Amino acid sequence: MSGPLQVLALVGFPALALLAARHVKQVAWLGPVVVCYAFGILLGNVPGVVLSERLSLSVSEAAVPLAIPLLLFSTDVRRWWRLARSTLLSFVLACGSAMAGSALVGLMVRERSDEWWKMSGMLVGVYTGGTANMNAIGLALRVREETLILLNTADIVVGAVYLLFLVTVAQRIALKFLPPFPTATGWDDAPEQVRTALFPRRQVGGMVLALLLAAVLVGLSVGASQVVLGGLEPPVVLLVLTSASLAASFHPAVRHLPSYALGDYALLVFCVAVGTLADASRLGEASLFVFAFCAAVVGVSVGLHFALAALFRIDADTALITSTATIFGPPFIGPVARALRNRELVVSGLTTGLMGYAVGTYLGLGVAWLLRP
Template identity: 30%
Template sequence: MVVSLVGVLGLTLTGWWISRSTGIGRQLGTTMVVLLIGFLVTNVTGWQPQTAAVNWVSGPLTSLAITQLLLAVDLRRIWPEARRLFAPFVVAVVATLLAVLLGAVLLKPWLLGNSTVLAGIYTATFTGGSLNFVSVARTLQPPEPLLLLATAADHVVFATWFGLSILIGRRWGKEVESVAPQLHRDELDAPSRSDGPRVLWSLLWGGAVLCTAELMTALIQRGWSDCPSILVLTTTALIAAQLPGASLRSGCYGLGLLLIQPFFTVIGLSSPLTGLFGSGWPVFLYAVWIVAVQGVLLLVLRSWQRWPLVESLVASQAAIGGPSTALALATSLNRPALAMPGVAIGLLGYLIGTYLGLLSAFLLGLT
């Protein structure tokens, strides 16, 4: 595990350095760079980190990163922007549901009896992110080979749409002055050596929230055993973010943004193309279909409704990838005022994605 963990962190630091030191790296942003590095490494060398290392990055480290990011969410500051994301987010979710159901019918002969399970999994993950993917997969219990193919397809399609969103947003997006207060520049950057006190206070707040959330989860699960712990964590962090002492949490956003990057490295490393273009091509095609339909419908409707392009792309990313990827896209497109609203809208996907996934599987199971 240690060697794998060092490898993941080393690739993340390499991506961080490239994004700070090169012109193309600054254009792409840290998140896209580490995604590409992980994707290239696994597909060129075949190396993938051990499961224990992946679980540590996706579990405790990402939980801490999400906690830090949410501790910067002052709901009084984000609502003027968040409500602008709500309509395109709803369209993205509805478009995903339509694409899932129609795709399951069209591709049913090639999915070999797996259309119901895949519909549930992909509805969940493309309306709320990988958290919902895991939740629904645990409930529907697909065969291990199918789960691996579905995971790889999910990651490849997500990474592709994330990259396209950056290109589209930077090519055609307009610079817009936010009407809501923005985070200060020092809240957006990764911590520096002079930020010791801010980092320490941020870690103390994060540790306190994590401990509180674990205790609350243990209590809640005595009566509701299937309660997702991530919902308790995000709710606890959001409540804590509204408490007095905002100045002591001023470093949370930058620290969280730094700590979330290994998660994207792992996503890149978990996206091997082997198998997707062999027997797994129907699974991959299904995932491509869903995201393509969602993206096209959203872009068409946003043109008709005159929604701002960048806001629509962030809302789409909140549905497909969840709060952390919506946040990453907003910062990659130099729209920090949309970072926290993207997290807020993404949390709605956390709340509804699992239920929508199970609903899709149920509806297709009736046919």
């Protein structure tokens, strides 16, 4: 396959996946992320189709740094401190539980894989923030492509099981040991970027500005690494980029740019590109271990979070919505809040989900470096 055609497939397919998710029930049920990964794996393993591994790797390494600022521009840091005390506390406990759970499971299975500490750090990133954080940490730690795709796939499957639990019996079980949700005051507005699945035409100009600003911040972060350290160090680049993006979000003009959907699109491009790097013959060798690792981390992290919520007397709905915010991120807040029959949770859930995007990379890299043999 020629270079331009390969780039077109990597960058263009997510648009088809998003469009199909709106009109095809099966695609909507699977989700664009799963479809993009599946397409990438299929494209990379079709007999007779020769792809440039370097080109796919370049696209994947460019997509995540662009996604980080685009996702963080909409963060309103000042709002964090206006959340109810119980919401902030539950969010902190959920993050701490994810860190402890990932570290504990990693230490227990450290003899099974030389990348166990990297996997622990990546799972901290995704279970405090989101897919962008996990993949950013994976790129920063130079994790193998097979591990990256397996961990993303395991996260999707394990996450689906936990989501089913959240929208069915979770509230009834949680109320057996947590107090009920009290009446609280919430905000009436939710970030428009979070609710936007596709790109409205009226927002194209704002998206172009957001993309240009994101590219500038990426360039500055790379330049800072080159000047200070004399070379390109991915962990430094990503930490500087995250900090710069959060700093930019303090400006109202930046915060109101329609950047969130564009950042989500960049993640889908990453999914396709990484999928093409996955050798199907090698995926089966380690898949069971990675799936078990991921499931164990979720089980320990969620169990510890709810045990701490009971200790601090956090209500059931707040514990469930902050668990959703950290495990899944903002897109799933609405469905879970609806299942809990509690509209007041929507905005606080969205905000803590965005907070997770902001801190996930820091926490994940921190845990990985602490565990590094």
